[in-house]
Amino acid sequence: MSRVYVAVDLETTGLDPERDAIIELGAVRFRDGEILDLYSQVVNPGRAVPRAIQQLTGITQAEIARAPRLADIASSFRAFIGDAPLVGHNIGFDISFLRSHNLYRFNPGIDTWTLSLILLPGLSSYKLGRIAEHLGIELREAHRALDDAAAAMEVFQALYEKGAALPRRVLQTINRIAESSDWPLRDLFREFEQEAARRWGRGARAEKRKPVEPLFDRFQPLEPIKNPQPLDVDELVAMLEPGGRFAEHFPHYEHRPPQVEMLRTVAEAFNQSRHVMIEAGTGTGKSVAYLIPALAWAVQTGRRVMVSSNTINLQDQLFNKDLPDLKEILPFDFEVAVLKGRSNYLCPRRLKNLLQRGDLNRTEIDVLARVLVWLQHTETGEQSEIVLLNARERAVWQRICSDPHTCSPTFCLEQGGRPCYFYQARRRAEAAHLVIINHALLFADVKVDNKALPPYEHLIIDEAHHLEDAATNALAVTVDHPGFAAHLRDLTPLGGGGEKAGGLLSAIVTAVKNACPSDRAEAIAEISRRLVDAAPSLDLRMHECMDAMERFLQEREARRKDGTRYDIRLRITRDVRAQPAWVDVEIMWENLDIVFKDFLEDLARLLGGLQDLSNYSIANGEALIADLQSILEALLETRQVLKEAVDKPDANTIYWLRRSQQNGIVILHSAPLHVGNLIEREVFLPRDTVILTSATLRTANSFAYLRERIGANDVDEVALDSPFDYRSAALLYLPTDMPEPNRPEYQPRVEEAILRLSLATEGRLLALFTSYAQMKRTAEALLPALLEAGLTLHVQGQGGSRQQILDEFKQGERAVLLGTRSFWEGVDVQGDALSALVIARLPFAVPTDPIIAARSETFDSPFYQYSIPMAILNLRQGFGRLIRSAQDRGVCVILDRR
DSSP states (O other): OOSOEEEEEEEESSSOTTTOOEEEEEEEEEETTEEEEEEEEEOBOSSOOOHHHHHHHOOOHHHHHHSOBHHHHHHHHHHHHTTOOEEETTHHHHHHHHHHTTSOOSOOOEEHHHHHHHHSTTOSOOSHHHHHHHHTOOOOSTTOHHHHHHHHHHHHHHHHHHHHTSOHHHHHHHHHHHTTSOOTTHHHHHHHHHHHHHHHHTTOOOOOOOOOOOTTSSOOOOOOOSSOOOOOHHHHHHTTSTTSHHHHHOTTOOOOHHHHHHHHHHHHHHHHTOEEEEEEOTTSOHHHHHHHHHHHHHHHHOOOEEEEESSHHHHHHIIIIIHHHHHHHSSSOOOEEEOOOGGGBBOHHHHHHHHTOSOOOHHHHHHHHHHHHHTTTOSSOBGGGSOOOSHHHHHHHHTTBOOTTTOOTTHIIIIISSOOHHHHHHHHHHHOSEEEEEHHHHHHHHHTTSOSSOOOSEEEESSGGGHHHHHHHHHOEEEEHHHHHHHHHHHSOTTOOGGGSOSHHHHHHHHHHHHSOHHHHHHHHHHHHHHHHHHHHHHHHHHHHHHHHHHHHHHHHHTTOOOOOSOEEEEOOHHHHTSTTHHHHHHHHHHHHHHHHHHHHHHHHHHHHHHHTTTSOOTTHHHHHHHHHHHHHHHHHHHHHHHHHHTOOOTTEEEEEEEOTTTOOEEEEEEESOOHHHHIIIIITTOSEEEEEESOOOBTTBSHHHHHHTTOTTOEEEEEOOSSOHHHHEEEEOOSSOOOTTSTTHHHHHHHHHHHHHHHHTSOEEEEOSOHHHHHHHHHHHHHHHHHTTOEEEETTBSSOHHHHHHHHHHOSSEEEEEOGGGSSSOOOOGGGOOEEEEOSOOOOOTTSHHHHHHHTTSSSHIIIIIHHHHHHHHHHHHTTTOOSTTOOEEEEEOOOO
């Protein structure tokens, strides 16, 4: 490091640089880890500072009153930082204030948060304290500007060392893709490469690549055992009885009769090839109750068992806690694997292809830099090991993840230089007795004709109350112009330019010319030229069609004048298609389809022509065919959805338009109206054994509602009560003086109730909302009072991932947590950390949601037959967060008089 840097931090009265003021400036001027100078100054903003900010920072109003105004010290601060690059954690916040107050006008700065995402893959949190702890840096007093600036300097110095220690080939690749960009970290990574070169020149050891291990050597597929014996149910049950293996292994083991009964039911279902729905109340210990017979069956018969969950939390619990415990207890050995959907795994070949593009933007470079560094350490290639911050970053991942059309065990190794991570995971699953998957993958396997999962005959579905939603989501399709244009750009740049313009078509023409006779090559080139020439026109027609849909949508919504801040949705029904204004959509669709149909026919001809040349040694021929087939199938699906939605609807499909308030993009959606028959046909009928379980499968003590929704027509039923004594452990409080939720006075009363409860319980409170907007308004109203009372407020979506926020809530002694839908389930907080649960509204589905509205129309009495049962299941899940052990005590308050 030879440049001078300045680490900077500010304390402010709020988050808005246009309205809020700076109350403290802190800066450290340094080079090569040596502090050259310090700057620290409290600033008088000329206004009262909120009490909460005083408590947070420790800066008193009296100290502020004695301080100079910003105008008096501005020149000295500008002189201190000069033109040096600024360093800070979430530096964009500080720079926005500095620029707003005319204190800084140079580069965007170096964000240690962004840098940590690249150089420290796999951290549970990227807050400054967690990063410093990981790097062995001791933080001083928090929320004072100079101390935070000094901490940012130390973190930056440690990150600089890690960056300069990266393999040179990684640094060279990052610098090559960033060379002509405006990436904020471009100059810093050039420094890393220069420093790495200097160290290599001073005799550093040569870099060694990890040897590529043969893909299938370690994992041999599971072989079924001939004439296997049935499970000894009594022997398995004995493990859970008093004095059994579990009592011997766990000193505080509690014998739970419902758990024993569930284990017996599952074991007998395996022996008798039965399908069973088991509702097991909270505290039953259902995962152990089904894992023991499942593992015993798989080992005894050589036939794998699939276990499907809806949430990652349950997958993690099974794989990281329950199964390691069983490994120590059970009297037999077994192998377990976790298998996720293809899109969760990196494709080395697709990564290599994207890295060769010369027009990458900031977001793409950010993600690719993270991936290139992470690739030096990962064993699984799973996306969950790196952080993707938003939809734009997830879109980049979709361009480098495994794809069913373009990936194979050999493609990635031959073309990308690494084994295919998905096929490694698939091979592990083929060798495992028990494979953990999720509901999304369960139905993705259905969608690709059972090619995603290894063959299986035995299935356990936990969190089975989500099965209908999972099937619906798996079979849903979306169409939007940016996604459509991305497919065209993969074929050829939309500016045209012939066969030398780049993209897949150019690669196909070049490869065929180099391998085939001129007449065959010219035929391919001619089709390619037609496609290149047609692509810009097709893109324009698609834009015009989606634009017509947007105009129709806005015209309809303008009549409402409700000022909604949510995404705008409109279900496309027969009545909608009968509107005069819909004619414009039909005309634009017809104009689009004239070009679209010809384009797809040429694309299919090109694919067929390429397949006919398989006898020639075309470079990357298989990969080119696979890439072309993938794009063709995606575009065929797009055309089919558009055609149905505009004028030829399928009776079992729901269509709707959505305009995102965040980015203004109009998206056309389609989803199945009924999925029960599909679930019955694809999940139940082909399997010998299917176990469906959850803490909430019944409404009004009946399985009838869920049975009808998921096609569970020939399935036995078992209901097991929770071992918890709710009458003595929980108090349910139903205020009768709350206004109706649609009244303006309702929200202030919710805020008042949650605040009073939080103060009474000294934190230890979880509040569940059905609306993110209501949760956010409540958080803004509560924060000052909670801070003044010394309570910490955690809010979903602010300050970390769901799991990070939940962990901090568990560890805090005086904490309040506000959450929406994802916190209604899978939250397990035992002991004193949670004593009060607030449910702001009954969890009724939004009646105007297109899927809810369409399905409601299939009932004689939709509210009683559909809405209420669904709300009951959701409410029972939410209430289940309160009591998580036999020792827990707590109160549940429902602020909805309905």
